[in-house]
Amino acid sequence: MPQKILISRLFSQLEYDLRLNLVAGKxxxxxxHINVSEVxxxxxxxxxxxxxxxxxxxxxxxAGEIGYLETLxxxxxxxxxxKMLSYDxxxxxxxxxxxxxxxxxxxxxRTATPLFSTALETPAFVARLVPRLEDEFGPSMLMSGxxxxxxxxxxxxxxxxxxxxxxxxxxxxxRGHRLIADDVVYLKRVTGHRVLGSNVYPFGHYMEVRxxxxxxxxxxxxxxxxxxxxTIDMVVTLERWEEDKDYERLGLEDKTYNILGEELPHVIxxxxxxxxxxxxxxxxxxNLRAKKMGHHSAKELNESLMRSMRQDSDVQEREPNYGELDx
Numbered sequence: 001m002p003q004k005i006l007i008s009r010l011f012s013q014l015e016y017d018l019r020l021n022l023v024a025g026k027x028x029x030x031x032x033h034i035n036v037s038e039v040x041x042x043x044x045x046x047x048x049x050x051x052x053x054x055x056x057x058x059x060x061x062x063a064g065e066i067g068y069l070e071t072l073x074x075x076x077x078x079x080x081x082x083k084m085l086s087y088d089x090x091x092x093x094x095x096x097x098x099x100x101x102x103x104x105x106x107x108x109x110r111t112a113t114p115l116f117s118t119a120l121e122t123p124a125f126v127a128r129l130v131p132r133l134e135d136e137f138g139p140s141m142l143m144s145g146x147x148x149x150x151x152x153x154x155x156x157x158x159x160x161x162x163x164x165x166x167x168x169x170x171x172x173x174x175r176g177h178r179l180i181a182d183d184v185v186y187l188k189r190v191t192g193h194r195v196l197g198s199n200v201y202p203f204g205h206y207m208e209v210r211x212x213x214x215x216x217x218x219x220x221x222x223x224x225x226x227x228x229x230x231t232i233d234m235v236v237t238l239e240r241w242e243e244d245k246d247y248e249r250l251g252l253e254d255k256t257y258n259i260l261g262e263e264l265p266h267v268i269x270x271x272x273x274x275x276x277x278x279x280x281x282x283x284x285x286x287n288l289r290a291k292k293m294g295h296h297s298a299k300e301l302n303e304s305l306m307r308s309m310r311q312d313s314d315v316q317e318r319e320p321n322y323g324e325l326d327x
Contacts, residue, residue, distance in 0.1 A: 004033040004034065004035040005033055005034055005035075005136055006029075006030060006031075006032070006033050007028070007029050007030075007032045007033060007034070007090060007091050007114050008029045008030045010034070011029065011114075011116070013132070014128075014129070014132060017128055017132075018118055018120065018125060018128055018129060019118045019119050019120055020093070020116045020117075020118055021116060021117050021118070022114065022115070022116055023094075023100055023105060023108075023115045023116060023117050024100075024104075024105045024106075024108040024109045024113075024114075024115040025091070025108040025109060025111070025112055025113045025114040025115050026114070027112040028111070028112030028113055028114055029114045031112065032090045032091060032112075032113065032114055033090060034056070034057065034058060034090045034091075034133070035056065035137070036056060036057055036133075036137060037130060037133035037134045037136070037137040037138065038054070038057050038130070038133075039057050039058045039059075039060050039126055039129065039130065039133075040054040040055075040057040040058070040059055040060065041059075041060055041061070041062070041064075041065065042059045042061065042065065042084065043064060043065055043068070045084055046065055046068060046069065046080055046084070047068070048080075048083075050083075053087065055087035055088065055089050056088070056089075056090065057090070058090060058091055058092075058093060058129070059089055059091070059092045059093070060092075060093050060095060060122060060125065060126060061092060061093070061094050061095070061098075062094075062095045062096060062098075062121075062122035063095075063096055063098065063122070066094065066098045066099070066101070069101055070101075074102075074103060077101055077103040077104075078103045078106075078107070080103075081101075081103050081104050081106075081107035082107060084107075085107050085108070085110075085111045085113060089113055090113075090114075091113060091114040091115065091116065092104065092108065092113065092114070092115045092116065093115075093116045093117070093118060093125070094115070094116070094117045094118070095117075095118050095120055095121065095122040095125050096118075096119070096120070096121055096122065097117065097118070097119040098117075100115065100117055130191070131190065134188075134190040134191060135188070135190075138188045138189050138190050139188070139189050139260050139261075140186065140187060140188040140189070140260075141187050141260060142184055142185070142186055142187070142200065143156075143158075143184070143185050143187055143259070144158075144183065144184060144185075145157055145158045145159075145165060145183075145184075145185055146165045146166060146168070146169040146179075146181065146182050146183070146185075147179075147180040147181040147182075147185045147197045147230070147232070148169050148172050148173070148177055148178065148179055148180060149177060149178040149180060149227055149230050150172055150177040150281065150282055150285040151177075151282070151285050151286055151289060152289070153233045153234060153285040153288055153289060154180070154197060154230040154231050154232045154233045154234070155232075155233070155234055155235075155236055155281060155284075155285055156185065156197060156232050156234070156235045156236065156259075156264075157169060157236050157238065157281070158235060158236070158237045158238070159237055159238035159239060159271075160239070160240075162210075163238045163239070163240065163271055164238060164271060164277060165238060166182060166183070166207055166208060166209060166210075167209070167210075167277075168238065168277045168278050168281060169182065169207070170207060170209060171276075171277075171278035172278050172281060172282070173217060173221055173225050174221070175278065175282070177225075177282075178224070178225055178226055178227045179205055179207070179217050179225060179226050179227070180197055180198065180199060180226070180227050180228070180229065180230050181197060181198065181199040181200065181205075182205070182206065182207040182208070182217075183207075183208065184200050185197045185198070185199075185200070186198050186199070186200045187232070187259060187260060188260075189259075189260040189261065189262060193262055194231050194262075195231065195232045195259050195260055195262050195264065196229055196230070196231055196232070197229065197230060197231075197232050198228060198229040198230075199228065199229075204216060204218065205217045205218055205226040232259065232264060233264070233265070233288060234264060234265040234266070234267065234284065234285070234288050235257040235259070235264050235265070235266045235267070236266075236267050236268075236269060236281055236284060237257075237266065237267070237268045237269070238269055238271050238277060239268060239269075239270060239271065240270070240271055240272075241270040241271060241272035242270070245270075247268070247270055248268065250298050250302070252298050252299060252302060255267070255268070265288055265291075267284045269281070269284075
């Protein structure tokens with residue numbers, strides 16, 4: 001994870017996608033940098049309130065900010081920008097193709113602060129920029145395991161070496177699901193409480209299968225059998241069967257697994273000879289999809305049983321007790 005990104009690098013990477021045009025501050029484009037993934041709308045600062053001013057972020061000015069500045073005279077605008085640019089601001093972006101105030105252009109030239117304009121609407125610009133910044137600055141780590149997509153659910157498969165993670169993933173691929181990463185997964189946390197997993201190898205999707213060797217998944221199963229990146233929706237841990245261990249039977253208790261500070265649904269699957277682990281993983285993925293749609297099978301069954309027991313109890317209480325008949 002980089003500590004900072006030069007504005008020149010960001011501009012070269014996103015110039016086309018964000019429709020950026022450099023208006024002023026060219027001398028600072030190779031000197032200014034950013035080190036956070038958030039952006040700032042400096043509306044309060046334009047009004048003179050600098051408490052908590054997030055000056056270290058890209059300053060995005062849209063219709064609200066430009067509209068307010070147009071109500072001021074030139075001297076007032078010049079004073080505002082002189083105060084604002086006393087802070088070490090990485091760059092400005094004026095959205096919606098709005099006319100950039102001349103006073104801002106002059107201040108950015110004087111302080112060598114890059115100033116860009118874009119034709120994009122402000123929400124669209126931020127929506128495109130922030131994910132790219134998150135890719136650079138989001139917390140990340142490497143984790144040993146296999147990562148597949150089954151029924152649209154990103155399933156991280158964990159377990160000790162030799163437990164059968166790759167074989168389980170291979171069977172899922174054969175059944176029409178997709179591989180994201182084998183053996184080592186690159187993880188990155190982004191906004192929206194999401195953790196993304198991707199392949200660490202840039203040259204293809206390969207798997208090591210014991211007894212066979214290294215295989216090229218896309219060459220054997222087709223290009224649709226692989227995917228570059230996916231959100232991790234659940235974690236499945238494979239562990240060796242223990243006769244005296246109490247495994248989950250009902251599913252009333254939802255377990256979680258912490259990855260990069262996010263609590264993800266967790267399923268533990270005991271592995272023993274003759275058991276088809278891949279089908280169990282498929283069912284776990286389908287069950288999670290059902291839960292996301294508001295259908296929790298275990299809880300619904302439990303509630304149905306409790307209602308039935310209460311109804312039976314009420315019927316018994318209402319039945320008359322005639323006692324013993326007299327002769």
